[in-house]
Amino acid sequence: MSCEKLREVEERLQKACERAGRKREEVILLGASKSVPAERIREFYACGLSTFGENRVQEFLKKYQALKDIVIDWHFIGRLQSNKVKYILGKVSLIHSLDRDSLAQEINKRAGAVQDVLIEVNIGEETTKGGVAPEELFAFYQHLLNYKNLRVLGLMCVPPYTEDPEKARPYFAKLRELKEKLESEFLVKLPHLSMGMSADFEVAVEEGATIVRIGTLLFGERR
Numbered sequence: 001m002s003c004e005k006l007r008e009v010e011e012r013l014q015k016a017c018e019r020a021g022r023k024r025e026e027v028i029l030l031g032a033s034k035s036v037p038a039e040r041i042r043e044f045y046a047c048g049l050s051t052f053g054e055n056r057v058q059e060f061l062k063k064y065q066a067l068k069d070i071v072i073d074w075h076f077i078g079r080l081q082s083n084k085v086k087y088i089l090g091k092v093s094l095i096h097s098l099d100r101d102s103l104a105q106e107i108n109k110r111a112g113a114v115q116d117v118l119i120e121v122n123i124g125e126e127t128t129k130g131g132v133a134p135e136e137l138f139a140f141y142q143h144l145l146n147y148k149n150l151r152v153l154g155l156m157c158v159p160p161y162t163e164d165p166e167k168a169r170p171y172f173a174k175l176r177e178l179k180e181k182l183e184s185e186f187l188v189k190l191p192h193l194s195m196g197m198s199a200d201f202e203v204a205v206e207e208g209a210t211i212v213r214i215g216t217l218l219f220g221e222r223r
């Protein structure tokens with residue numbers, strides 16, 4: 001059953017890549033596995049999914065321990081408290097949710113090696129959501145260049161919730177434009193755009209996503 005779900009998502013992802021004239025290898029499928037037990041993650045791993053993202057540090061650490069015998073590429077995709085940073089460094093390859101200087105400072109201070117991160121942008125400018133305001137992004141990016149143990153690989157967003165994936169398209173396009181502007185302003189290449197979830201990942205791929213974060217479609221509804 002897990003393999004069937006993965007195959008369905010994989011097929012849709014492939015078609016979206018074709019429509020967009022992109023190669024399937026350009027997009028990482030990340031299983032957003034919050035509330036999914038370790039043994040289900042193991043099933044999906046056996047089906048061929050190897051990148052998973054967690055939102056809560058305690059829950060992540062339990063699964064990390066339980067699944068140490070297999071080679072999972074773990075990402076951290078949720079809000080991160082500075083005092084918990086030390087627990088995940090060295091265990092996650094990418095933190096998607098860097099959104100403030102205090103967190104950057106803590107990562108920089110604690111990291112034994114360079115930690116890859118994405119800047120989360122509050123693309124819908126919602127007061128309830130984390131993320132850097134779009135108009136603060138350039139100054140924030142510039143400031144982060146001071147931190148030697150931190151490498152920014154791109155941007156991440158969670159656009160305002162909507163039933164209609166087409167309504168998310170302008171937000172995805174805006175995130176891509178922000179990334180391109182950063183690249184030309186700072187003469188850098190930022191390889192990643194983490195955007196698109198179960199309801200809208202195909203539109204996100206059409207707008208340039210390089211990481212789609214899928215929970216519900218793979219693992220079912222969360223309780």
Ligand SMILES: *Cc1c(COP(=O)(O)O)cnc(C)c1O
Nearest residue numbers: 032077197198199213214215216
């Ligand atoms: C839960 C979560 C997802 C996956 O959401 P679905 O709609 O279940 O696919 C993606 N990104 C983040 C940051 C999440 O917290």
